[in-house]
Amino acid sequence: xxxxxxxxxxxxxxxxxxxxxxxxxxxxxxxxxxxxxxxxxxxxxxxxxxxxxxxxxxxxxxxxxxxxxxxxxxxxxxxxxxxxxxxxxxxxxxxxxxxxxxxxxxxxxxxxxxxxxxxxxxxxxxxxxxxxxxxxxxxxxxxxxxxxxxxxxxxxxxxxxxxxxxxxxxxxxxxxxxxxxxxxxxxxxxxxxxxxxxxxxxxxxxxxxxxxxxxxxxxxxxxxxxxxxxxxxxxxxxxxxxxxxxxxxxxxxxxxxxxxxxxxxxxxxxxxxxxxxxxxxxxxxxxxxxxxxxxxxxxxxxxxxxxxxxxxxxxxxxxxxxxxxxxxxxxxxxxxxxxxxxxxxxxxxxxxxxxxxxxxxxxxxxxxxxxxxxxxxxxxxxxxxxxxxxxxxxxxxxxxxxxxxxxxxxxxxxxxxxxxxxxxxxxxxxxxxxxxxxxxxxxxxxxxxxxxxxxxxxxxxxxxxxxxxxxxxxxxxxxxxx
Amino acid sequence: xxxxxxxxxxxxxxxxxxxxxxxxxxxxxxxxxxxxxxxxxxxxxxxxxxxxxxxxxxxxxxxxxxxxxxxxxxxxxxxxxxxxxxxxxxxxxxxxxxxxxxxxxxxxxxxxxxxxxxxxxxxxxxxxxxxxxxxxxxxxxxxxxxxxxxxxxxxxxxxxxxxxxxxxxxxxxxxxxxxxxxxxxxxxxxxxxxxxxxxxxxxxxxxxxxxxxxxxxxxxxxxxxxxxxxxxxxxxxxxxxxxxxxxxxxxxxxxxxxxxxxxxxxxxxxxxxxxxxxxxxxxxxxxxxxxxxxxxxxxxxxx
Numbered sequence: 059x060x061x062x063x064x065x066x067x068x069x070x071x072x073x074x075x076x077x078x079x080x081x082x083x084x085x086x087x088x089x090x091x092x093x094x095x096x097x098x099x100x101x102x103x104x105x106x107x108x109x110x111x112x113x114x115x116x117x118x119x120x121x122x123x124x125x126x127x128x129x130x131x132x133x134x135x136x137x138x139x140x141x142x143x144x145x146x147x148x149x150x151x152x153x154x155x156x157x158x159x160x161x162x163x164x165x166x167x168x169x170x171x172x173x174x175x176x177x178x179x180x181x182x183x184x185x186x187x188x189x190x191x192x193x194x195x196x197x198x199x200x201x202x203x204x205x206x207x208x209x210x211x212x213x214x215x216x217x218x219x220x221x222x223x224x225x226x227x228x229x230x231x232x233x234x235x236x237x238x239x240x241x242x243x244x245x246x247x248x249x250x251x252x253x254x255x256x257x258x259x260x261x262x263x264x265x266x267x268x269x270x271x272x273x274x275x276x277x278x279x280x281x282x283x284x285x286x287x288x289x290x291x292x293x294x295x296x297x298x299x300x301x302x303x304x305x306x307x308x309x310x311x312x313x314x315x316x317x318x319x320x321x322x323x324x325x326x327x328x329x330x331x332x333x334x335x336x337x338x339x340x341x342x343x344x345x346x347x348x349x350x351x352x353x354x355x356x357x358x359x360x361x362x363x364x365x366x367x368x369x370x371x372x373x374x375x376x377x378x379x380x381x382x383x384x385x386x387x388x389x390x391x392x393x394x395x396x397x398x399x400x401x402x403x404x405x406x407x408x409x410x411x412x413x414x415x416x417x418x419x420x421x422x423x424x425x426x427x428x429x430x431x432x433x434x435x436x437x438x439x440x441x442x443x444x445x446x447x448x449x450x451x452x453x454x455x456x457x458x459x460x461x462x463x464x465x466x467x468x469x470x471x472x473x474x475x476x477x478x479x480x481x482x483x484x485x486x487x488x489x490x491x492x493x494x495x496x497x498x499x500x501x502x503x504x505x506x507x508x509x510x511x512x513x514x515x516x517x518x519x520x521x522x523x524x525x526x527x528x529x530x531x532x533x534x535x536x537x538x539x540x
Numbered sequence: 541x542x543x544x545x546x547x548x549x550x551x552x553x554x555x556x557x558x559x560x561x562x563x564x565x566x567x568x569x570x571x572x573x574x575x576x577x578x579x580x581x582x583x584x585x586x587x588x589x590x591x592x593x594x595x596x597x598x599x600x601x602x603x604x605x606x607x608x609x610x611x612x613x614x615x616x617x618x619x620x621x622x623x624x625x626x627x628x629x630x631x632x633x634x635x636x637x638x639x640x641x642x643x644x645x646x647x648x649x650x651x652x653x654x655x656x657x658x659x660x661x662x663x664x665x666x667x668x669x670x671x672x673x674x675x676x677x678x679x680x681x682x683x684x685x686x687x688x689x690x691x692x693x694x695x696x697x698x699x700x701x702x703x704x705x706x707x708x709x710x711x712x713x714x715x716x717x718x719x720x721x722x723x724x725x726x727x728x729x730x731x732x733x734x735x736x737x738x739x740x741x742x743x744x745x746x747x748x749x750x751x752x753x754x755x756x757x758x759x760x761x762x763x764x765x766x767x768x769x770x771x772x773x774x775x776x777x778x779x780x781x782x783x784x785x786x787x788x789x790x791x792x793x794x795x796x797x798x799x800x801x802x803x804x805x806x807x808x809x810x811x812x813x814x815x816x817x818x819x820x821x822x823x824x825x826x827x828x829x830x831x832x833x834x835x836x837x838x839x840x841x842x843x
């Protein structure tokens with residue numbers, strides 16, 4: 059039977075389409091890496107506000123009259139937007155200044171315009187104007203001025219809320235607000251402590267931004283009373299990400315930096331799984347049908363091997379092809395990623411956050427890739443077997459290729475619909491079960507009453523059904539007269 | 541004692557309600573070359589497919605070298621080399637790679653054997669080319685090569701001379717004769733080309749509408765088919781009819797065919813000469829295999 063498998067592999071390798079597919083894989087991997095790097099570079103060089111936007115706002119402002127009570131609200135709004143734009147167009151979108159302008163100066167500007175045109179309160183205006191001038195001065199080189207100021211404000215608010223809580227210690231709203239403020243204070247302290255400016259110019263700043271965003275989202279869910287299953291899994295996802303960024307900030311590391319060779323490599327299976335699926339489906343889908351349609355199956359069936367053995371060796375050849383394809387893709391990513399981003403990051407481990415133990419776990423990158431591959435294996439095996447079974451049953455290659463691809467593309471959709479409508483029975487279908495990575499690092503499965511053992515059993519049942527159908531049809535099949 | 545290589549017993553095959561084979565029985569000894577002939581749609585290819593396990597048998601048995609093709613498939617098929625319908629090869633591979641694929645599946649075939657066979661079928665100059673670039677004749681040769689690579693005891697060839705030029709046909713015939721003689725292969729050849737089989741089969745089997753019409757040695761078959769015809773060359777054929785009272789056809793101005801027993805020929809000649817008819821020659825008409833075949837089958841009616 060080894061010789062049968064070897065023959066099948068020789069046949070696959072001899073085909074022209076194999077070379078074409080290898081070239082496509084090469085192009086895709088190079089393209090992905092180059093575009094990924096270029097994309098990161100381009101996004102940093104533009105300002106959020108363009109000159110044409112500024113002149114548009116100026117035109118808009120001319121048409122409004124500050125003394126007309128009907129216009130004054132719009133006037134204040136447009137004027138504030140214009141002031142912000144004028145100030146912001148000097149800085150790139152990712153600079154800390156742009157971030158600070160949005161967060162701290164924009165509210166002050168609208169306050170100024172409010173006092174100036176709407177309330178006409180000279181005294182307050184002067185006070186706010188002074189604050190504004192100080193801020194603009196600090197904008198040239200002192201982001202810490204804003205952080206310290208923010209910290210002061212947060213402290214004041216916390217004190218206030220604490221006082222309120224003394225009188226009304228059952229109020230959930232206040233407690234939640236207090237929790238949020240304390241978290242924001244923690245973020246600012248961390249920022250000052252680690253000397254990480256606002257904006258997203260460096261990876262550190264991005265990590266800070268992402269940490270704050272994911273943790274805020276997580277807190278939002280955590281404060282809610284009743285949350286659904288998929289919200290829970292989303293919430294856990296936020297917690298994992300937030301903790302991973304926090305780990306990088308606290309330890310001066312760049313594990314989550316997407317523009318490194320290490321990061322692209324560790325995510326390569328997820329990134330390129332579509333290609334692996336395509337390859338396996340194309341190979342499996344023509345495996346039987348092509349030999350029948352071209353008549354070469356006769357060459358094979360008159361050899362001293364049982365039909366079951368012939369069929370099984372073909373299926374095994376499909377799996378070996380899938381394995382080789384995956385290895386090829388990982389190897390290509392390893393080399394190309396290294397050339398694009400530099401090889402040094404390959405010596406780093408992979409860092410993950412384990413939800414069950416609430417701790418950071420580190421893993422060797424290749425051990426991690428192996429683990430992910432094993433978790434995704436049911437997808438590849440089941441999709442491949444489906445294409446193979448359809449090829450055997452229908453002897454129609456286009457059908458055997460198209461159907462599994464649509465099935466794979468639609469699987470996410472099926473899961474999403476099932477979860478949102480609460481169709482619990484769909485857990486007996488393959489699509490919620492075939493991605494075992496949902497169980498990794500304490501992750502919550504699609505339906506709460508699913509387990510690894512359950513998922514593997516379901517996948518195995520579908521696999522055996524498809525296999526038995528193929529074997530029975532193949533054994534019974536007559537070679538028709540041409 | 542010659543060994544029986546192939547034995548079919550009352551082979552039947554139905555496609556749905558239609559009976560394609562209605563009880564075909566065959567026996568083939570080692571060293572035999574059997575011409576398996578019949579008109580289109582008579583069931584030749586179906587019989588071959590049943591013999592090589594490519595289609596399921598409705599009823600009846602096939603034994604190859606003593607092994608039942610249904611219950612002992614691998615042992616039975618090990619002794620068979622075959623081309624069914626047309627030599628379907630992997631077009632995207634070279635001829636040599638095609639042979640290597642086949643060689644991998646048998647224990648006794650090594651590189652030397654491949655080279656030997658390639659030489660035997662005369663493909664040594666083109667064997668590294670892709671099969672898609674081969675002519676039909678070259679594919680046919682490669683088909684024969686893959687069939688005999690593992691020294692089978694039974695060679696089943698479905699129209700092996702299809703697409704070959706006269707030179708090629710001659711070569712294949714010589715090759716097959718050699719295989720039958722030296723390797724004691726039993727060879728079953730189905731063909732339409734009856735003239736070809738004439739000179740090189742030693743047995744013949746005629747199938748019509750799913751039934752065996754006749755199985756016999758080729759010489760007996762031809763002798764049986766004789767119908768005692770003599771061609772006379774005379775000065776004027778039109779006058780003959782009034783002279784003799786044997787059954788006769790006038791072929792040309794100078795030739796007549798007379799249906800007559802051998803012993804009566806001198807009497808006829810004597811009489812003709814007495815009556816002053818000029819006879820230039822008298823010869824026995826040779827009945828070709830084709831005529832014998834048509835006589836036996838009387839044309840095929842596709843049911």
